[in-house]
Amino acid sequence: MWNKQTSPFLILAPMEGVTDLVFRQIILKAGRPDIFFTEFTNVSSYASEKGRENALERLKIAPGENPIVAQIWGKNPEHFKETASALEGLGFDGLDINMGCPDKNVNKAGGGAAMIKTPELAVECIKSAKSATSLPVSVKTRLGFTFTDEYQTWLPTLLSQNLAALTVHLRTRKEMSKVPAHFELIPEIINLRDALAPETKLIINGDIKNRQMAEQLKLEYPGVDGFMIGRGVFENPYCFTDYQPTIEDLKNLFLYHLDLFDKESRLPFETLKHFFKVYFHGTPGSAELRNKLMAGKTTTELREILTQNYETMVK
Numbered sequence: 001m002w003n004k005q006t007s008p009f010l011i012l013a014p015m016e017g018v019t020d021l022v023f024r025q026i027i028l029k030a031g032r033p034d035i036f037f038t039e040f041t042n043v044s045s046y047a048s049e050k051g052r053e054n055a056l057e058r059l060k061i062a063p064g065e066n067p068i069v070a071q072i073w074g075k076n077p078e079h080f081k082e083t084a085s086a087l088e089g090l091g092f093d094g095l096d097i098n099m100g101c102p103d104k105n106v107n108k109a110g111g112g113a114a115m116i117k118t119p120e121l122a123v124e125c126i127k128s129a130k131s132a133t134s135l136p137v138s139v140k141t142r143l144g145f146t147f148t149d150e151y152q153t154w155l156p157t158l159l160s161q162n163l164a165a166l167t168v169h170l171r172t173r174k175e176m177s178k179v180p181a182h183f184e185l186i187p188e189i190i191n192l193r194d195a196l197a198p199e200t201k202l203i204i205n206g207d208i209k210n211r212q213m214a215e216q217l218k219l220e221y222p223g224v225d226g227f228m229i230g231r232g233v234f235e236n237p238y239c240f241t242d243y244q245p246t247i248e249d250l251k252n253l254f255l256y257h258l259d260l261f262d263k264e265s266r267l268p269f270e271t272l273k274h275f276f277k278v279y280f281h282g283t284p285g286s287a288e289l290r291n292k293l294m295a296g297k298t299t300t301e302l303r304e305i306l307t308q309n310y311e312t313m314v315k
């Protein structure tokens, strides 16, 4: 799957609570990336009797999403094996291991960015996953846990694992998303990849807003193979395309979101409210419309509030 991509290819970043089955279908309608990633799923949850059902729910995919990569996290090599062995049968084209999540609970459990501090265990988890599947295995990580220069030892550790792809979010765990991404380090990261693992696709992530910006970065850094966009979809769900949506397009996309939410969401109604700004922003009445929508308690009420207020408030 990775070798079929033409560079620069674009990827929808995994985002917990955002890029679920419903939201990925919104992006599919607006204009798909070359590759989708799921939110992350915990391997120990999949491996337990209690957690399996929930894990499988998170790993559902819709027709038309392929190629799609399942992202998983954890710290138990046996559980990586068990989860990895199931993913091909669930329709995935690749498996990605999260070694960058800064969440305190995830890190306390030894997963996500905490893996940067336990490189031997990280390697063991990669090996376990690879041993259990014929799917290509990739890793998404950060520059380091505390200091940016940790990348000089951490990335070679990962690049020695013959990964299909490596995504580098250009910040440390400590930096969270509070400082600008370290684009200045891209040339050095390309050199490491070229020297240690020329077959591994290099994907850059952090502050990349849209297709146009990715294409510009490709001109500046031709050695990068792919670009991953996360929060850019909040500013423009059409960010993988060259199309500039009208306010009517965004309204229709919102209505589509409500329909999909009714049919397929596993999340509570309140979570829908995080998305209002995606569809209603940048026009004189959009903030007021969002405020009115906040009062809605069901998707039916949201549709009614929209019908009653849209024309006067947004146009």
Ligand SMILES: Cc1cc2nc3c(=O)[nH]c(=O)nc-3n(C[C@H](O)[C@H](O)[C@H](O)COP(=O)(O)O)c2cc1C
Residues within 6 Å of the ligand: 013, 014, 015, 016, 017, 018, 039, 040, 071, 098, 100, 101, 140, 169, 177, 205, 206, 207, 208, 228, 229, 230, 231, 232
């Ligand atoms: C709400 C939210 C949830 C996220 N969940 C995940 C996740 O499940 N797995 C992961 O690897 N990264 C996760 N991330 C990090 C993003 O994938 C990405 O690395 C980060 O947002 C930087 O890229 P951006 O500047 O394009 O947003 C999350 C980010 C956000 C904002």
